[in-house]
Amino acid sequence: MPEEKLSLDINEILNASIDAKYEKLDEKEFHRRIVSSGLSRSTIEEISKLKKEPEWMLRLRLKSLELFEKLPTPNWLPDFLGSLDVSSLELYVKPGIEKTNNWDEIPKEIREYYDKLGIPESEKKYLGGLVAVLESEPIYSNVKEELKKKGVVMMPPEEAVQKYPDVIKEYFMKIFPASDHKFAALHGALWSGGVFVYVPRGVRITTPVEGFFVIGSEMEGQFEHTLVVADEGSYIHFIEGCSAPQFKKFSFHDGMVELYAKKDAHIKFTTVQNWSKNVINFNNKRAWADENANIEWVEGSLGSKYSFVYPSTILRGRNATSTSLVVTMASGEGEWKDSGSKMIHAAPNTRSKVVNKNIGFNGGVNIYRGLIRVNKGATGAKAYVKCDSLMLDEKTKAYTFPHNQVFEDDADVAHEAHTFRMSEDQLFYLMNRGINEKEATSMLVLGFIDEIMKELPFEYATMLNKIIKLELEKLGAVA
């Protein structure tokens, strides 16, 4: 089996983007630098050819590339990204194995990594379906028989492009167009791997399904695309798991998630992100909710060094609702977790709730940029935002930038923000009950995010628990 690799100098791209942000480059110069970084028409054509894509998908990619070159760099992009040493990135890494629906056909070394993460085990125990993506390609895809019988489709988007071109044409990057921002465009040009799920009308999937993404080598770029379409009155809980072993150099993740909930449908989307500390994580997450539909985002964004995650819902049908619960953790010097949910009320009687909890220590930085928008005509809208920060030491910082754009007088938009420092008295109390300082700290931290942990399936809550405790191990003496 040939091992296909294409590479890209992401440093050059980030640097050029930052320069462009300050208009230090003209369009021609920017184009030249991007091409010399390895991102050119021919790279895209090569990827598209490897995937045996139809013409329309290639056109989508090329259009995205064009937009990438034209769009300004988002002003929220911190400048230090430009000075990272990401250098040459494997843009497209095809693992040397074919996709299968049988774990036994997966080579032992790779299988062992998944075993350690408990993936095949959890599939057996409680998942309705699983797609595992290693590097740029799916290596495992399986859906339980009873779901197939009900007409549930779950497969990598590449396969869906071949088998369900009409559905993909209708939804792919529709709610999150490449024109949205530079890194959405980059995603459109380079997307590879991911999961496509379709839930037919009235089908309620009781067991969650999972997409599990592994970045398997350093200097890699992962651009997976997850697309969930839930037809009228259906229900699905999709779990997105992310992991990467610790590398010496940076990897870059620029994935995208699009959720479409039709009338009366309900999509719950849970992410447990534990990229290693040298991953730069852009996640572009957006959903739309038709009449009476419900979108729930639950996100534990614990890993990676720099993370940009803004789950957003467009409430476009009457009575649509959405909640977004996000936990971020910045646990080291120079760690930067940028998050914030966006709720766009575009129809009458829509309701939204956002709970954002961030935990910081050892000099990490947490930033919240949320948006509540109530469009003209979206009468009777209700939105509630709660944004809490817990800081475990003095070096740590948290910033909150909530934005409200309200164009209807009767909108009920409430915002609460609290900053907590771990209190010496609470810690002392717990220690007086025989609990050591580290354990007392993790009790307080876990207590702080309890509201969100409750929403996670047991296995994932346990996993998150473990990750947080491990991170707290690194915590220096507390105040």
Added chain:
Amino acid sequence: MSVLKIQDLHVEVEGKEVIKGISLEVKSGEIHALMGPNGSGKTSLSLAIMGHPKYKITKGRITLDGEDITNLETDEKVKRGLFLAFQNPVEISGVKLSTLLVAELNRVRGSSDSVMQMFQTIREYAKTVGVSETLLNRGVFEGFSGGEKKRTEILQMLILRPKFAILDEPDSGVDVDGLRVISEIVNKLKKEINTGYLIITHYRRILDYLNADKVHVLYKGKIVSSGDMSLARLIDEKGYESVIKN
């Protein structure tokens, strides 16, 4: 037979000396009462003994059976058998009371029961001190009344079974039934495992119930008077003035 000894202890808080040389010796099975007007340093003394980072011991030492435990970590002191029931315990809304109690059973008592069994044990203990199921399911002290807080502190003493317990005003704001329950638990542990006590209080009533062996009066950071129950009776009848004048 164990001995908790406090020798010439000096404590500073926010740069101000609040305990100015206190010596005390409590043996297993003894009940010592510590009285004294507001602000005389009773709470500071108890927090300093347990190692609160704000209450700095600048001089003197604490020993348990001859071993110097002055600078041990708080949780280590607890593991060696010290216990403090707080006058004003802080609310910890994120941690469920039942979770905390299970952790105590497991960490300090070394219970190897299943979590389900430990919950059962806790429910039974809670029942004996009148802590309701609702409270067990709430955040620690979240929205607890004064009396409920005191009962919860005693509940934890019952779970931890200490060698020595400092109870900081266990009887303030407690109803008559509560006072009886608390006294019963104090006596129970004394009988069962010979716990020694330092009980901070303003009221003679609890001391009558418990029949305190010794009574000390603290004033401006110093013990100004020590005696037996007759001292508590005197304070009850004539106020603190009668014992701290000279």
